[in-house]
Structure formats: C-alpha cells, structure tokens
Amino acid sequence: MHSSINNRKTKMYPIHLLGVSLVLVIFSVSPASSCIQEEKATLLQFLDGLLHDSGLSTSWQNNTNCCLWVGIVCDVDGAVAHISLASMGLEGHISPSLGNLTGLLTLNLSGNSLSSGLPPELLLSRSIVVLDVSFNKLNADLHNLPSNSDRPMKVINISSNLFTGYFPSTTLESMKNLASLNMSNNSFTGKILSTVCVDKPFFVVLDLSYNQFHGSIPPELGNCSVLRVLKAGQNQLSGTLPAELFNITSLEHLSFPNNRLQGTLAPEHIVKLRNLVILDLGQNELNGKIPNSIGNLNRLEELHLDSNNMSGQLPPALSKCSSIRTIILKGNKLEGDLANVNFSNLPYLKVLDVRSNKFTGIVPENLYSCSNLIALRLSFNKFHGQLSPRISNLKALKFLGISHNNFINITNTLQILSTSKTLSALLIGGNFRHETMPNYDMFYGFESLMLLGLNDCSLYGNLPAWLSKLKNLAALLLDNNKLSGPIPAWINSLDSLQYLDISNNSLTGDIPTTLTEMPMLKSTHSNPLIIQLPVYVAPLLQYRTLGVVPKMLNLGNNKLTGVIPQEIGQLKALLSLNLSFNYLYGEIPQSIGNIANLQLLDLSYNNLTGAIPSVLGKLHFLSKFNISNNDIEGPVPTEDQFSTFPDSSFVGNPRLCSPTLMHHCNSAKADTISIISTEQYVDKVIIAIAFGMFFVVGVLYDQMVVSRYICFGQIYLNWNKSQ
Structure with a gap:
C-alpha cells in the first residue's frame, strides 16, 4: 500500500472557508527584519537533522540574517512566522526544536522525503495555525496529547504518509479552532471518532480517505453543522449511511467510495443536501433505485454511484441537474431506456459512463446535444440499432466505448466516427456480429485515434489497408474475429503501434519480416495514451491518464505457417510475445534472448x-513461459530463469527430458524415443482441438472477456475488453 501512496490521484476542490483560514495567517512582513538569534539556532538544529538538504545549507548560513534564508519569512520583530520548504527534496527527520518558534504561524514541509515520526511539539504549538507535512514518509503512531488547553491550529494536513494506529482523540479535543483535517493516504486504523466535531464551530473539511478505518459511520457526524467536505473513501466502513449525516445541509462534497456500505438512498434524505456539488458512493453495496429527488440538487456536478447493486430505471428528474458534468453509474443493475433522461437539459455534461448495466433501446438522439461530452461509455448493455450521424455533433469527444451491445452496420459506424478530429480511444468490439470488415479504396479520418478495439465481432474479411493510415494508433485490438489472409506487409508503417492483438482469427501465411520492423516495438520509448475514463492499473486503484501502452504482440490461435523469423529479436521493447496455436515449425530463434524485458513468451x-x-x-523478467505441445527435444535447462517455470510449460514434447518430466534425461526410455507415436499424435490433436473449443466458447462470455489481461508483470490494464 505504502509504495503507491505518492501515485494516488485525488482531486482538489476549492474550499472557500479554508482559504479564509489561510488568509488569517498573512500579515505585513519586512524582509529587512533581523532574525532573533535563538530562532536562528533552532532553524540550524532542523538543518542538522536532515540527511539531504538539496543545497539548503548554502542559504542557511550562521553568519547571515535568517529572515533572508530560503523558505523563511519573519514578522516585523524578526520572529520566524512562516516556513515554506515544500518539494525541496529534503530527507531526514523533523526536529522537535521547531516547536520552540513561538511566532511560527505556518509550517509547510510537504512533498519531501522526511521520515521518522511527527514531533508532538508541533501539534502542541501555541502559535502554529497551518501545519502541512503531506507527501512525505513520516511514520509511527501519533502521540496522545493533553486536551486541557486551547490551541490555535486551524489546518492540519498529514496526508500521504505512513502513519499507523489510532488518531488520538484528546489531540483533537484541544483544537477548538480546527477548520480542516486531512489525514488521507495513511494506514490509520480503528473507528471514525464520533467526537471529531465537538466544540469546533469552524470545522469545514474532514478527509479520512485511503486508510484502514472500519465499523459504521458515527451518527454524531451529523453534528458537524458547517462541514462542507466529508471524504472517507477507500476504507473498510460498513453499515448504512446514518440519517443524521443528511442533516449537514452545508455539505458540498460527500465521498465514501470503495467501502462496504449497504442500504438505499432514501429520497427524503438526499433532498436535504441542496448544496451538494459532488456525491461519490461508488464501489459499495448500495441497492434500490436512484431517487427522483436527486433532481433537487441544483448544484450537483458529479454523481458517482458505480459498482453497487442499484436497480430500476434512471430517474427523469436527473434532467433537472443542469450543472452536472460527470455521471458514473457503471456496474449496477440499472435498466430501461436512457431516454428517461432529457440530456438536452444537461449542457455541461462531460463524462457519461453506464457500462455493465441492463439498459435497452437505442442511444437517445438528445444525448448528441451534449456538445461538451468528452467521454461516453455505453459498453456491456443491450443497446441496439445504429449510431446516428448526429454523434458527429460531439466535437469534444475523446473516448467512446460502446462495446458488447447489439449495434449493427460497422461500415456506417466507421464512416460516421472517422470524421472526428478529437477521438483518441474507440472501443466498439462485441457488436456487428458476422459482418464483413469494411475496406476502402480511399480513407481519411481518425486523425487523433490512439486506441482502436474491434475485437469479439466475428468479422469476416482481411486486415484492411485503411488501418495503415492511422499514424497515431498505439493499440489495435482485432482478436476474436474471423479475419483471414496474410498479415500485410504495411504493418510496419504504423509508427506508433506498440500493442497489437490479432489472436483468435484465421490468418495464414508466414510471419512477415516487416512485423519485426515495427518502430515502437524496437524502441524503449513509449507514447503516452490519454484516456478520460478510468484505466485500472491494480485492484482499487484507478487513474484517468495512462503513462504508457504496454508493448505486446499476440498472434496466437491463427493458421500461421513457416518459421519464427530470426529478426524477431529486433523487437527489444516487447513485454509479451504470443505465437501459440499456429503451424509454425523450425527451431526457436536464439535472437529471442535479445528481448531483455520480455515477461511472457508463449x-x-x-x-x-x-x-x-x-x-x-x-x-x-520472464514470468510466463510455455513451449508445450511441440516437438522440442533434449534436456530442459535447469539454471537461470528456467528453474522458476512449472512442468506444464514443457509437457507434450515427447523428446524433451528433465528430472521432473515423464522422460528423464540419459535414461534408456528417453534415448529410444525419437518420434511421436500415432497414439500420442492423436492424443495431442484431441487436446489441441478440445482446448481450442474451450477457449473459443469461453471468450464469448462477458465475464471472461472482461477478465482477459492485456499486459503482464505488475501492469494490469483492462481497457482492451471492458471499456
């Protein structure tokens, strides 16, 4: 968990009262003030505690005025008032001596690599108003401090560290002026404190996200009468949303995603939160319908109810949320017609995601009036018909996912969509079943397209030449079709292509040497792929942008013949190479040993x-290796990486021997076996046919389609099958 702390992406939203609290600490300063000698010594103690100061010591000299040091601001009396050393590359520990700075108002050490614990002297300070040590490596438990005194602290940000244990209740009790507490992205445990809001009339922000809190949401949170931001996603909270929570009518951001919350959204509760801007209850166990009263939330901009058990139809009143920009409802049991919502009343809508529900009918025409739409995902539903030419009105559209529905007329679909100048990701597989792949004598369009998914369609025809015109294409998915003919020589003209899956077709001929000349599979450089909708990198971690496309070549389960070209070793950037279930012969090229980063070889x-x-x-780096069911001979190497592969990687090669296989090296039995017997040959063919039938049938199921991976090792991306 800790290794990915700094990689987590969280949105920042303007909190006006928090800004007010920061303004309170700003006052007139004089750069000419001469610093107090005792405070200079305190600062030098802090400097001594650093293992790496990134050149800070060149400014912090004992014989100079500390009020002129980098990151230091003094008041008119020469007392240190502000320390701002954010993102300075500092390493080491925070000296408790900073608590001796009696005039210190703000301390910002965020974005460094500071470790060890947080000195209790900082939380005990009678002067510090803003404390920000976020995005460091601070660890251990926080000290339980006495609650018998009132402290001026208004803002505490200890997020994105390695803190553990319980957050001490007495520490909070002494901070009557607290306005904002952000302790997200740590490993705090226990239950949410029911007294967190007691005697705190200015408390507006509470962020507990990405921790290990468990138990129910305390009803006492309803006493946080001026709270505007409440976030506790990515924990282990259970139970229902307490009715008292909806008494906080000042709430603008309510976020509890990825917990174990149950129950329904009561219409009489939702209607109270009239100031709500963001509602995020995704990845829980909520059920029931989306209440029609949600239409009373006039300020709502983001609605996240994904991955729950919500059912019923979309409430027509959602059309009244005229400010809404994001609607994420994927992974539920919603049904009916999208036309229940009048999308022409939602002019600011940018993201609509209803993937994996039970919606039916056609795509409503009024959806195409949402001219600001950037990402639209309707995949894994029961939509039918054809896309309307009006979809070309979506001039800002970058991501379109309509895969695994019942759309028809692929020729018309591609002609309409090819005119888009902004579309970068197009996933339309699982439709157009048994149609013919269109081929055009002249083709222009898709000038920004980087990802094309036309898989799982059972399309007939050849690999069309118009694909060679897509110069920005980074990922191409044509697997699980019925394409035939050779792999065309123009394949190496796709200068940006680094992910190619044409498995499970009926392609014939040799592997062309031009395939081994693909620029991006030879180069370690990678093009970024920007995707608006979340891309899943690991369970529970999602990102809105993807840095690189994994470099993969999958030609498996075709009818390819000939030898594996020696030039295959030129593809030094490959992470995965799959040539299984073909009719290739000859020896395994030695040159494959040049593909140093290879993680899968089948x-x-x-x-x-x-x-x-x-x-x-x-x-x-090779973690998956399979040469089973060939006619490989000789001993299986036992040194280096080979010691990590199971016997299943080698079975079905009667002349292959090892201490763990059926045939032991140098045994009489192994020496006498020179050819595959008729019986063994028949067995091998039967196994191949059975495996092939199982595989082809299996991929027709959505669950298997969704779960297939497209990259290997630590990278797991599921946009190839699930977008």
Missing part, C-alpha cells in the same frame, strides 16, 4: 523442433 501448440535455447534463461 510458443505452445506449434510444430517447433530443436533444443531450447539456453539464452532464454537470461530473460530475467
């Missing part, structure tokens, strides 16, 4: 011969 179910190249053992 050459199973071919007619390959010869020995296993020992050089493959030097592929230290």
Whole structure:
C-alpha cells in the first residue's frame, strides 16, 4: 500500500472557508527584519537533522540574517512566522526544536522525503495555525496529547504518509479552532471518532480517505453543522449511511467510495443536501433505485454511484441537474431506456459512463446535444440499432466505448466516427456480429485515434489497408474475429503501434519480416495514451491518464505457417510475445534472448523442433513461459530463469527430458524415443482441438472477456475488453 501512496490521484476542490483560514495567517512582513538569534539556532538544529538538504545549507548560513534564508519569512520583530520548504527534496527527520518558534504561524514541509515520526511539539504549538507535512514518509503512531488547553491550529494536513494506529482523540479535543483535517493516504486504523466535531464551530473539511478505518459511520457526524467536505473513501466502513449525516445541509462534497456500505438512498434524505456539488458512493453495496429527488440538487456536478447493486430505471428528474458534468453509474443493475433522461437539459455534461448495466433501446438522439461530452461509455448493455450521424455533433469527444451491445452496420459506424478530429480511444468490439470488415479504396479520418478495439465481432474479411493510415494508433485490438489472409506487409508503417492483438482469427501465411520492423516495438520509448475514463492499473486503484501502452504482440490461435523469423529479436521493447496455436515449425530463434524485458513468451501448440535455447534463461523478467505441445527435444535447462517455470510449460514434447518430466534425461526410455507415436499424435490433436473449443466458447462470455489481461508483470490494464 505504502509504495503507491505518492501515485494516488485525488482531486482538489476549492474550499472557500479554508482559504479564509489561510488568509488569517498573512500579515505585513519586512524582509529587512533581523532574525532573533535563538530562532536562528533552532532553524540550524532542523538543518542538522536532515540527511539531504538539496543545497539548503548554502542559504542557511550562521553568519547571515535568517529572515533572508530560503523558505523563511519573519514578522516585523524578526520572529520566524512562516516556513515554506515544500518539494525541496529534503530527507531526514523533523526536529522537535521547531516547536520552540513561538511566532511560527505556518509550517509547510510537504512533498519531501522526511521520515521518522511527527514531533508532538508541533501539534502542541501555541502559535502554529497551518501545519502541512503531506507527501512525505513520516511514520509511527501519533502521540496522545493533553486536551486541557486551547490551541490555535486551524489546518492540519498529514496526508500521504505512513502513519499507523489510532488518531488520538484528546489531540483533537484541544483544537477548538480546527477548520480542516486531512489525514488521507495513511494506514490509520480503528473507528471514525464520533467526537471529531465537538466544540469546533469552524470545522469545514474532514478527509479520512485511503486508510484502514472500519465499523459504521458515527451518527454524531451529523453534528458537524458547517462541514462542507466529508471524504472517507477507500476504507473498510460498513453499515448504512446514518440519517443524521443528511442533516449537514452545508455539505458540498460527500465521498465514501470503495467501502462496504449497504442500504438505499432514501429520497427524503438526499433532498436535504441542496448544496451538494459532488456525491461519490461508488464501489459499495448500495441497492434500490436512484431517487427522483436527486433532481433537487441544483448544484450537483458529479454523481458517482458505480459498482453497487442499484436497480430500476434512471430517474427523469436527473434532467433537472443542469450543472452536472460527470455521471458514473457503471456496474449496477440499472435498466430501461436512457431516454428517461432529457440530456438536452444537461449542457455541461462531460463524462457519461453506464457500462455493465441492463439498459435497452437505442442511444437517445438528445444525448448528441451534449456538445461538451468528452467521454461516453455505453459498453456491456443491450443497446441496439445504429449510431446516428448526429454523434458527429460531439466535437469534444475523446473516448467512446460502446462495446458488447447489439449495434449493427460497422461500415456506417466507421464512416460516421472517422470524421472526428478529437477521438483518441474507440472501443466498439462485441457488436456487428458476422459482418464483413469494411475496406476502402480511399480513407481519411481518425486523425487523433490512439486506441482502436474491434475485437469479439466475428468479422469476416482481411486486415484492411485503411488501418495503415492511422499514424497515431498505439493499440489495435482485432482478436476474436474471423479475419483471414496474410498479415500485410504495411504493418510496419504504423509508427506508433506498440500493442497489437490479432489472436483468435484465421490468418495464414508466414510471419512477415516487416512485423519485426515495427518502430515502437524496437524502441524503449513509449507514447503516452490519454484516456478520460478510468484505466485500472491494480485492484482499487484507478487513474484517468495512462503513462504508457504496454508493448505486446499476440498472434496466437491463427493458421500461421513457416518459421519464427530470426529478426524477431529486433523487437527489444516487447513485454509479451504470443505465437501459440499456429503451424509454425523450425527451431526457436536464439535472437529471442535479445528481448531483455520480455515477461511472457508463449510458443505452445506449434510444430517447433530443436533444443531450447539456453539464452532464454537470461530473460530475467520472464514470468510466463510455455513451449508445450511441440516437438522440442533434449534436456530442459535447469539454471537461470528456467528453474522458476512449472512442468506444464514443457509437457507434450515427447523428446524433451528433465528430472521432473515423464522422460528423464540419459535414461534408456528417453534415448529410444525419437518420434511421436500415432497414439500420442492423436492424443495431442484431441487436446489441441478440445482446448481450442474451450477457449473459443469461453471468450464469448462477458465475464471472461472482461477478465482477459492485456499486459503482464505488475501492469494490469483492462481497457482492451471492458471499456
């Protein structure tokens, strides 16, 4: 968990009262003030506690005025009032001596690599108003401080550290002036404090996200009468949303995603939160309908109810939320017609995601009046018909996912969409079943397209030449179709392509050498792929942008013949190479040992011969290796990476031997076996046919389609099948 703390992406929203609290600490200062000697010594103690100061010591000299040091601001009397050393590359610990600065109002040490604990002297300070140590490596438990005194602290930000244990209740009790507490992205445990708002008339922000809090949401939170931001997502909270919570009519941001919350959204409760701007209850266990009273939330801009058990139809009153920009409802049991909502009343809508529900009918025409729409995902529903030419009105559209519905007429669809100048990701697979892949003599369009998914359609035809015109294409998914003919020589003209999946088709001929000349598979450089809707990198972690597309080549389950070209070793950037279930023969090229970063190599179910190249053992990142059901011979290497592969990687090669396989090296039995017997050959064919039938049938199910991975190792992306 801690290794990914600094990678988590969280949105920042303007909190006006928080701004007021910051303004309170700003007053007239004089850069010419001469600093107090005792305070200079205190600052030098802090400097001594740093293992790496990134050159701070060149400014912080004992013989100079500390009021002129980098990051230091003094008041008119020469007392240190502000320390601002954010993102300075500092390492080491925070000296408790900073608590001796009696005039210190703000301390900002965020975005460094400071470690050890947080000195209690800082929380005990009788002067500090704003304390920000976020995005460091601070750890251990927080000290339980006495509650018998009133402290001026207004803003505490200890987010994105490594703190553990319980947040001390007595520490909070002594901070009557607290306005904002952000302790997100740590490992705090226990239950949410029911007294967090007691005697705090200015308390407006509470962020507990990304911790390990458990238990129910305390009803006492309803006493936070001026709270504007309440966030506790990515914890282990359970139970229902207490009715008292909806008494906080000042709430603008209510966020509890990825917990275990149950129950329904009561119409009489939702209607109270008239100031709500963001409602995020995604990835819980809520059920029931989306209440029609949600239409009374006139200020609502974001609605996240994804991955729950919500059912019923969309409430027509959602059309009244005229300020809404984001609607995420994917992964529920919603049904009916999208036309229940009059989208022409939602002019600011930018993101609509209803993936994996039970919606039916056609795409409503009024949806195309949402001219600001950037991302639209309707995948895995029961929509039918054809896309309207009016979709070209969506001039800002970058992401379109309509895969796995019942749309028809692929030729018309591509002609309409190709005119888009902004579309960068197009996922339309699982439709147009048994149609023919269109081929055009002249083709212009898709000038910004980086991701194209036309998989799972059972399309007939060849790999069309118009694909060669997509010069920005980084990922191409054509798997699970019925495409035939050879892999065209123009494949290497796709200069940006670094992810190609054309598996499970009927492609024939040799592997062309031009395929081994694809620029992005030879280069370690990667193009960024920007996707508006979330891309899933690991369970529970989602990002709105993806840095790189994984470099993969999947030609498996076709009818390719010939040898594996030696030039395959030129594709040094590959992470995954799958040539399984073809009719390839000859030896495994030694040059594959040049693909140093390879993580998956599958050459199973071919007619390959010869020995296993020992050089493959030097592929230290190789975690999945399969050469089963070929005619490989000789001993299985036991050194290097080979010691990590199971026997299943080698079975079905009767002349292959190892201490753990059926045939032991140097045994009489192994020496006498030179060819596959008729019975073994029949068995092998039966196994291949059975496996192939199981595989083809399996991929027709949505669950398997959704779960197939497109990259390997630590990277897991599911936009290839689930967008």
